[in-house]
Amino acid sequence: MAKQAESDTDPQTAAAVFAGLSFEAALRDRYDGQAGRDIFAKVEGFKITEQARAAQLYPFFQALDRNDGPEAEIYGRRVVMLGSNNYLGLTRHPRVIQAAHDALSDHGTSLTGSRLLNGTTHLHERLENKIAEFLGTEAALVFTTGYQTNLGVISSLVNRRSVAVVDKADHASIYDACQLAEGGMLRFRHNDARHLDRILSRIGEDKSCLVVVDGVFSMGGDIVDLPGIVDVCKRRQARLLVDDAHAIGVIGSGGRGTASHFGIDGAVDLTVGTFSKSFASVGGFVAGDRNVLEWIKHFARSMIFSASLPPASAAAALAALEVLMDEPELTDDVQRKGETLRNGLRDMGFDTGESQTPIIPVNIGDEVATVTFWRDLLERGVYTNPVIFPAVAMGKAILRTSCMATHTDEQIEFVLDQFQALGRKHGLLP
Ligand SMILES: Cc1ncc(COP(=O)(O)O)c(C=O)c1O
Known part of the structure; x- marks a missing residue:
């Protein structure tokens, strides 16, 4: 494991390092000063990641030796995994692993084609039917x-x-989607239904509107004000898409997500989800009315022009969903673990923002302080995710932590002990 960085790193250098670590187009463009004819010219000036590694301030692309769910191994050391989206801990569940094995044997490694053509199996259809159910x-x-x-x-x-x-x-995928779409995009203040109302009131009657919100926000762990948003959408005749990537399996009755959490199932026009979190696999889905999905199926370029979900991934997601439907208490488990961790951190004096879910940010602010804290935690056996500019505003860096249903009470206690010891050492706690 890398040695701890000097704590007196010049803040301006550190800020420059972290600004350089961002991959936003606007910041990428500044390397184009050396442009000219060669499109690779800009990469010559891109030394910032090397500099960050040399300063032992580079927190990304860390290779794990093993990932065993609630625990992992990195640099030959066992760590409590507090930085994954494996909310239900199902990546090591025997039923999920067996289903993936069977699909691999039955269908091979890949369908090597789009869903539209040769890339659909009955497994994909069964998975779709199960999600709809x-x-x-x-x-x-x-x-x-x-x-x-x-x-x-x-x-x-x-x-x-x-x-x-x-x-x-x-989430960034929603912004990227809007860039690909031919229509316009407007933003409203975070979780502010009244501001949404004002924005919708200014859009002319000749334009149709799609409001898009995350159900559980991926960095803050807060839950969208769905009743307020639904009310505005109804009054303003806008359709509503909720991205429940971090909500499915985590909130709502039996893990059914945000609408269920508020007891307003059916109030959302489209629900998007992913298999890369609670469903222990990779892939995504949209659920809604059949005629709307029939349209999407034939006009969604990312479906038509890309190879389909491999059968083993589809089988793993289907098995994970079946486990959740058989064992809905998994949702209570992950919520309980989240509550213990959140209350523990808050009681110590850490700022965990608006979190209401097992996604718990620890707001630190300074980029260097965040990365050195992250690295010290790792040294002590706790894996977390440092989130810095541009994923959050400059000077608003956080450590993102997230719990799993399969974390033991001892593991959560161990994590809290490390936060307490290091919080004091780093001057983040009194
Ligand atoms: C809110 C949200 N939507 C969509 C995605 C994309 O999901 P996937 O990892 O399946 O591509 C993520 C991933 O982090 C997410 O947090």
Whole structure:
């Protein structure tokens, strides 16, 4: 494991390092100063990641030796995994592993083609039917990733006469989808239904609107004000898409997500989800009315022009969903673990923001302080995720932590002990 960085790193250098670590187009463009004819010219100036590694401030692309769910191994050391989206801990569940094995034997490694042509199996259809049954919708449609789901769903619906209206804290895939869509995009203040109302009131009657919100926000762990948003959408005749990537399996009755959490099942027009979190696999889906999905199926470029979800991944997701339907108490377990960790951190004096779920940010602010804290935690056997600019605003860096249903009480206690010891050492606690 890397040695701890000097704590007196010049803040300006550190800020420059972290600004350089961002991959936003605007920041990428500044390397184009050396442009000219060669499109690779810009990469010559891109030394910032090397500098960050040399300063032992580079926190990304860390290779795990093993991932065993609630625990992992990195640099030859066992750590409590507090930085994954494996909320129900099902990546090591025997039923899920067996289902993936069987699909691999039955169908081979890949279908090597789009769902539209040779890439659909009965396994994909069974998975779609099971999701629709679980969420109580007419139908569901499976994509190869959650990212591609948002890309395909939003860009196929938001045409030149439409506007997508998104929460400022929505996931990057929603923003990317809006760039691909031909229509416009407007943003409303985070979780502010009144501001959404104002924005919708200014959009002309000739434009159709799709409001897009995350159910549980991926960085803050807060839950969208769905009743407020639904009310505004109804009054303003806007359709509503909820991205429940972090909500399915985690909140709502039996893990049915945000609408269920508020007891307003059926109030959402489209629900997007992913298999890369609670469902212990990879892939994504959209659930809603059959006729809307029929449209999406034939106009979503990310579905038509990309290979389908491999059978082993589809089988793993289906098995994980079946486990959740058989053992709905998994949702209570992950919530309980989250509550213990959140209350423990808050009681010590850490700022965990608006978190209401097992996604618990620890707000630190300074980028260098965040990364050195992350690295010290790792040294002590706790794996977390440092989230820095541009994923959050400059100077608003966080450590993102998340719990699993399969974390033991001892593991959570161990984690809290490490936070307490290091919080004091780093001057984050009194
Ligand atoms: C809210 C949200 N939507 C969509 C995605 C994309 O999901 P996937 O990993 O399946 O591409 C993510 C992934 O982190 C997410 O957090």
